[in-house]
Amino acid sequence: MAILEIRHVSKFFGGLSANSDVSFELEQGMIMGLIGPNGAGKTTLFNCITGYYPPSKGEVVFNGKTMNGLQPDKVCKLGMARTWQKVRPLAKMSVVDNVMVGALCRTNSLKVAREMAMEQVRVVRLEHRTDFLAGGLPIGERKKLEVARVLATQPKLLLLDEVMGGLNPAESEEIIRLILDIRTLGITQMVIEHDMKAIMRISDRIVVLSSGEKLAEGSPDEIVSNPDVVAAYLGSE
Numbered sequence: 001m002a003i004l005e006i007r008h009v010s011k012f013f014g015g016l017s018a019n020s021d022v023s024f025e026l027e028q029g030m031i032m033g034l035i036g037p038n039g040a041g042k043t044t045l046f047n048c049i050t051g052y053y054p055p056s057k058g059e060v061v062f063n064g065k066t067m068n069g070l071q072p073d074k075v076c077k078l079g080m081a082r083t084w085q086k087v088r089p090l091a092k093m094s095v096v097d098n099v100m101v102g103a104l105c106r107t108n109s110l111k112v113a114r115e116m117a118m119e120q121v122r123v124v125r126l127e128h129r130t131d132f133l134a135g136g137l138p139i140g141e142r143k144k145l146e147v148a149r150v151l152a153t154q155p156k157l158l159l160l161d162e163v164m165g166g167l168n169p170a171e172s173e174e175i176i177r178l179i180l181d182i183r184t185l186g187i188t189q190m191v192i193e194h195d196m197k198a199i200m201r202i203s204d205r206i207v208v209l210s211s212g213e214k215l216a217e218g219s220p221d222e223i224v225s226n227p228d229v230v231a232a233y234l235g236s237e
């Protein structure tokens, strides 16, 4: 069964179509890569899916329910969580307290939230940083913290927006491992990423956006050999 259906979603900003009639489905448990040149509309689509922007047209259906018109906190309660392209931890709070903010979406008890947060701190392998102030973390660990915070909301679907952006190859490798670990937890993921090698390795399927439209969809092998996709990338460089 599809956990998420994007049905003919468009998003207009004045005269600009950031998303234009985009449709695709995500099957439960899969990793979907979402790629496309800068400005293709990837982050806008995440915003439309997770309630930060209402789509101008079309429908987002999650677990059979339409999400249109729901605010991000309601969408999160229903089991969808996203990270941000620009990570923004609560700098003056500790790592575990940052993750507790996510857990408090599920419980009012600080004690339970702390236990839930610690579990996710371990999943992302930041135990050694539990009491460290988030603002002082290097970028690779800030990205992991961001993932721990959204995992603590106990999502069924996780949307990761350039979680490897700005990382060196060793740090990216750790994030790839983490994404594959998250898959074993049964959580469905949609991953925006510019690192082609990484996206080809982790994705079961890939959707390509270009100028707001869906240019292609298929397996990683189908996508790399698609001449339209190659042209869209070469054209953007």
Ligand SMILES: Nc1ncnc2c1ncn2[C@@H]1O[C@H](COP(=O)(O)OP(=O)(O)OP(=O)(O)O)[C@@H](O)[C@H]1O
Pocket (backbone or CB within 6 Å): 013, 016, 018, 036, 037, 038, 039, 040, 041, 042, 043, 044, 045, 085
């Ligand atoms: N709030 C907004 N108001 C006006 N235009 C916007 C807004 N958000 C995005 N856009 C425009 O919509 C288009 C798509 O932007 P978006 O951020 O979704 O692209 P992207 O694929 O995520 O790009 P990148 O790879 O650079 O992150 C761009 O032309 C952008 O300038």
Ligand SMILES: [Mg+2]
Pocket (backbone or CB within 6 Å): 042, 043, 044, 085
């Ligand atoms: Mg973006």
